[in-house]
Amino acid sequence: MDKSKILEIVKNKISDKIQQLENLIAETRASSNDTKSSMGDKYETGREMLQQEINNLQRQLNETLNQQAIIQKISSDPSSKVQNGALVKTDKGLFYISASIGEINFENQKIMTISSESPLAKIMSGLKKGENFSINKNDQVIENIW
Structure with missing residues (x-):
């Protein structure tokens, strides 16, 4: 079983997820800037909801970046016991x-x-x-x- 190819698949999936999250954050921030109006409370509520969404996406991005840092340290060398990278x-x-x-x-x-x-x-x-x-x-x- 070629662990280096499996490791590459995992790295690619994590990189793709990071890219998707960064794009979503950028799109959400852009839409947050587009919601300026003179509607008072409705404007503030909508803006707060968008900020909460950005915070949620940012948290997911941070978790995924942590996964990427962990995966960078993994070796595809053979393992004789169960451990990280096995x-x-x-x-x-x-x-x-x-x-x-x-x-x-x-x-x-x-x-x-x-x-x-x-x-x-x-x-x-x-x-x-x-x-x-x-x-x-x-x-x-x-x-x-x-």
């Missing part, structure tokens, strides 16, 4: 421990990307091929680690 195959699925961006498809396989801070990654951390763990009363076996 691709883990259990009897329930494939997990890439990096940044939590959801499911990606690679070579016709679904891979769930999870943060090293997620409960699943914390339980698996340090385990090796053949070891068992349990989460939410579901037992799993680590079949392989790349």
